[in-house]
Amino acid sequence: MEKALAAPPAIALRGVSISFRLAEGGAYDAVARSDLAVAPGEFVAIVGPTGCGKSTLLNVAAGLLAPSTGQADIFGVRLAGLNAKAGYLFQQDALMPWKTALDNVAVALEPRGVSRAAALARAREWLARVGLSAFVDRYPHMLSGGQRKRVALAQTLIRDPEILLMDEPFGPLDAQTRQIMGNLLLDLWSRDRKAVMFVTHDLEEAIALADRVVVMSAGPVATIVGDFPVGLGRPRDIAEIRTEPDFHAIHKAIWATLRGEVQRAYARGEGRTA
């Protein structure tokens, strides 16, 4: 926290509203007047009912979407255009299907001007780090969902971005794979603590991973309604930490806020829990 006071936050969303113009006329006010700061080295998880605007908020931080009002500051500088300091792990599959796992990872270094040979060597290292040494020559369609997510993780991390934006990166995976991936992520993150904005619909996962859990309200005009510090020690093991009494206390506190929002989202005819 002292660090956060000294240096400007890695990400600061200030009074961000987003409204989408609809094709049939009118507009949909997805997110309204939201403020969110992520300090350098801080791991922030965002939870909220489905369709509340979590991905939208990440897109603003990534510079892929310009907010209707407000602004995003990256390390104290107002963002205009793409956020070059951020790596983004998308909710959907984003690997290039025509490139092998190795090429998908290596190509991330091309914009940096890294020579092809050096890029390939580093891509191999990164694929080894995410446990995919045996799969370097596979095309995405020949990999499982979890393996694809790991390739995408390597592709994002090889550029060594100062900010990591992750949108339900473990969404489609089974419980065991989620744990493996979660521990892998914490292990990689602990080496050189990047600022992380991590969207998930799994509250337990959010608590297990993050320093802070931010709760968004149900849309439309969603905003941030809760901000909970997670005072659990590190390093953590995703599976073991869930049995700690502190974990349950935090879970209970956050759920009290989140449940109301999820129920409101249901009442509006939406689906999933958060």
Add this chain to the structure above:
Amino acid sequence: MKRPTLLALQLAVGLVMLLVWHVLTTVPIGGRKLLDPFFFSTPLDVLARVWKDFYAGTIWRHLGITLLETVLAFVFGSVGGIVFGFVFARGELIAAVFDPYIKAANALPRVVLAPIFALWFGLGIWSKVALGFTLVFFIVFFNVYQGVREVSPTILANARMLGMNERQLLRHVYWPAALTWMFSSLHTAVGFALVGAVVGEYLGSAAGLGYKIHEAESVFDVTGVFAGMMILAVFVIVIDAVVTAIEKRLLVWRPGTQSTTTQG
């Protein structure tokens, strides 16, 4: 199904068709032949003529010319289609302005162009290449246009987040995406290049398979016509096999092109 079994079945179908043709044209049924050999020739005559053409070596020149025209029409048509497909897909305004003209040009029956092309480019190979070009160009153009327009927005956003500039996006995202679409139409495009060549030859030339068929037709040499068609048919199958082989090599990344998939 196993490959040899499939091949055997395919051959069997061909043989049965030849046999039926043979019986109907040579064996009298109920006192008369059902198909008059003057109009339908007979398989043995046709095969003998094919053999003769190859044995005498006269056919090679015609095959070579048709092949050359096909390849040229395909290459020019593809290059043109790719370039224009890219330009139109990336430039909203150009696409919108030219849209009715493209549609009109594509709707034009190409046969009416053949005499004009003969006038412009002479009776040599170039009028046939031009005819094939007009066919291939539009197929490739529409597919590349579609391919570039329909690149997954997520893949594009991801590539941009990786820091790619316009040139790198073109190379790593747009181009491969357009190629997939182009390859999905490759068989059709090659087929149309050949159609353009043969039709062009048929309507006016002094060489090529189309010319051979036309020449036989003008003297009511039905055997010659059938022999020409048979050679053309085999020619198409060979070209198609070559295209399939190229496609297999270039699209290894596509699901379904390889039999092994892994669940992990």
